Amino acid sequence: xxxxxxxxxxxxxxxxxxxxxxxxxxxxxxxxxxxxxxxxxxxxxxxxxxxxxxxxxxxxxxxxxxxxxxxxxxxxxxxxxxxxxxxxxxxxxxxxxxxxxxxxxxxxxxxxxxxxxxxxxxxxxxxxxxxxxxxxxxxxxxxxxxxxxxxxxxxxxxxxxxxxxxxxxxxxxxxxxxxxxxxxxxxxxxxxxxxxxxxxxxxxxxxxxxxxxxxxxxxxxxxxxxxxxxxxxxxxxxxxxxxxxxxxxxxxxxxxxxxxxxxxxxxxxxxxxxxxxxxxxxxxxxxxxxxxxxxxxxxxxxxxxxxxxxxxxxxxxxxxxxxxxxxxxxxxxxxxxxxxxxxxxxxxxxxxxxxxxxxxxxxxxxxxxxxxxxxxxxxxxxxxxxxxxxxxxxxxxxxxxxxxxxxxxxxxxxxxxxxxxxxxxxxxxxxxxxxxxxxxxxxxxxxxxxxxxxxxxxxxxxxxxxxxxxxxxxxxxxxxxxxxxxxxxxxxxxxxxxxxxxxxxxxxxxxxxxxxxxxxxxxxxxxxxxxxxxxxxxxxxxxxxxxxxxxxxxxxxxxxxxxxxxxxxxxxxxxxxxxxxxxxxxxxxxxxxxxxxxxxxxxxxxxxxxxxxxxxxxxxxxxxxxxxxxxxxxxxxxxxxxxxxxxxxxxxxxxxxxxxxxxxxxxxxxxxxxxxxxxxxxxxxxx
Numbered sequence: 001x002x003x004x005x006x007x008x009x010x011x012x013x014x015x016x017x018x019x020x021x022x023x024x025x026x027x028x029x030x031x032x033x034x035x036x037x038x039x040x041x042x043x044x045x046x047x048x049x050x051x052x053x054x055x056x057x058x059x060x061x062x063x064x065x066x067x068x069x070x071x072x073x074x075x076x077x078x079x080x081x082x083x084x085x086x087x088x089x090x091x092x093x094x095x096x097x098x099x100x101x102x103x104x105x106x107x108x109x110x111x112x113x114x115x116x117x118x119x120x121x122x123x124x125x126x127x128x129x130x131x132x133x134x135x136x137x138x139x140x141x142x143x144x145x146x147x148x149x150x151x152x153x154x155x156x157x158x159x160x161x162x163x164x165x166x167x168x169x170x171x172x173x174x175x176x177x178x179x180x181x182x183x184x185x186x187x188x189x190x191x192x193x194x195x196x197x198x199x200x201x202x203x204x205x206x207x208x209x210x211x212x213x214x215x216x217x218x219x220x221x222x223x224x225x226x227x228x229x230x231x232x233x234x235x236x237x238x239x240x241x242x243x244x245x246x247x248x249x250x251x252x253x254x255x256x257x258x259x260x261x262x263x264x265x266x267x268x269x270x271x272x273x274x275x276x277x278x279x280x281x282x283x284x285x286x287x288x289x290x291x292x293x294x295x296x297x298x299x300x301x302x303x304x305x306x307x308x309x310x311x312x313x314x315x316x317x318x319x320x321x322x323x324x325x326x327x328x329x330x331x332x333x334x335x336x337x338x339x340x341x342x343x344x345x346x347x348x349x350x351x352x353x354x355x356x357x358x359x360x361x362x363x364x365x366x367x368x369x370x371x372x373x374x375x376x377x378x379x380x381x382x383x384x385x386x387x388x389x390x391x392x393x394x395x396x397x398x399x400x401x402x403x404x405x406x407x408x409x410x411x412x413x414x415x416x417x418x419x420x421x422x423x424x425x426x427x428x429x430x431x432x433x434x435x436x437x438x439x440x441x442x443x444x445x446x447x448x449x450x451x452x453x454x455x456x457x458x459x460x461x462x463x464x465x466x467x468x469x470x471x472x473x474x475x476x477x478x479x480x481x482x483x484x485x486x487x488x489x490x491x492x493x494x495x496x497x498x499x500x501x502x503x504x505x506x507x508x509x510x511x512x513x514x515x516x517x518x519x520x521x522x523x524x525x526x527x528x529x530x531x532x533x534x535x536x537x538x539x540x541x542x543x544x545x546x547x548x549x550x551x552x553x554x555x556x557x558x559x560x561x562x563x564x565x566x567x568x569x570x571x572x573x574x575x576x577x578x579x580x581x582x583x584x585x586x587x588x589x590x591x592x593x594x595x596x597x598x599x600x601x602x603x604x605x606x607x608x609x610x611x612x613x614x615x616x617x618x619x620x621x622x623x624x625x626x627x628x629x630x631x632x633x634x635x636x637x638x639x640x641x642x643x644x645x646x647x648x649x650x651x652x653x654x655x656x657x658x659x660x661x662x663x664x665x666x667x668x669x670x671x672x673x674x675x676x677x678x679x680x681x682x683x684x685x686x687x
Contacts, residue, residue, distance in 0.1 A: 005088025072096030083118030127184025128159030150176015151205030287440030292426030299445025494649030
């Protein structure tokens, strides 16, 4: 759905607004825009000093954006009338739609049908509308917090969040807002449409998302790739990260609110960075919106020059916590020791007592250092001539050496005076406190690294049909595939599996073709360990007795008596692999350490399916810090090449069976001397 007309309107009709409306003052700045604004009211002669039409049909010519400030029922009638006119779309404040469940379903259905019939986009309902600061478009029920115009655009499912973002941006020197869009219930137009619009929006340089749920993940991630390809970093704040907030989100906007882990994994895979509150969201966007994109680089080595030892020490601790590297700068150690007596640590540099004397040389050497990708200057700046000179020296060096340079206050904003000193050519950014500034540099560097990697979507495999047979699980009420079918699927998609023999209820017990000792288990039971339905190290002479005991257990618990026999397999480690097909973003492949490590470490990594080889390798790399997979104390790595191939194969299976695989657990995936081998699989299927 195209949203160009409604977001860049040449003509606007505001329906239902009167001078006494509580939102009249919020909308009034729109009269200063380049758009032609009309008012429609059944009784008022004038609205905001302009004559009012009695109905929308009386407004002359095409109408790009219609803003309704009426109730749900009247807004639906308005939409149905607009469908017969040439209208680009509606912006709807009213609640009373899908967020009420069945009570509002009819209103939302009629609204969507009117939009379809009139080829109109809908912003909302249950929305606070949108703001375009540079264009003075305020089709909003949000107060005018008067942020400075700039390049940051934000799409939010939560309407009130756009006000919070405007306030946070206004508190930060040099940070400006382009667009704030409240998505609301997304009756027809959703966050994917807005993101696609922002990818080519000339007013937008960086994008923030406040997300409850994604309705169309394929379109959403395609739009995100467009934004990143256009040089526009995307940072997301995922709301509803636990069960209670998911319920709150559903009651608030009617939006979906799925598993936060899946969102974190999928966003990271797409190059969308994460924030965990509004302050962090704005901080991560602030520097990329200020620094000239021609100066961006991967920012893997940062230098910090601080006005006091306390700020220097704090900057180092914060940088470490934020995953940033401050190299030791050995090449500058002798010069620092000779220039600033008593200082032995060049980075971060403490200039206490000597900064003003040697400042110009310090700035030139640090900004000009080939060992640094970016430099931060920290102090408690003020509007005094001395600080003007110090900041000007930073700006001069930044223009000379062409790399990201930021000026940060020890806490809070630097101050508007600094803007007059540094100018507006994007050579220097102004940060908000030490942590906020470093987070901004982290986002800039991570974006450049991700853009260089430029992950392309992996072609999905052809769908595979669900095996016809499925077994009911009396415990969960779900259904799962028989052992034979589940293992066959793994083998079909390149997951190495252990050999097995199936002994049906009526079969005579015979030794399988492979040698013992054996692992013997009830094959078609979802939770066989709880039933004691597994026997290990069974000799060939004991096989018949083991099968008999397992059949007795099956009869006792009214489960299938089919028995699986496998060779005992020695291992030096266990992995857990799986597929979560319940995410609204599509199937996710999971990897973790098996055995007791799953519960002890509670460490699971993942990627959206299907995976490329590089996706699999980067997922494995996430476990390097645990030292087990990659080898330790002279031990061999856990067949990492084969593991990458196995993850790719599992991802293809997950994608091919996305319509029917609820979950798939490969537990354990044994690490043997000769390679990896799956000895069990539980595949839960949708009914």
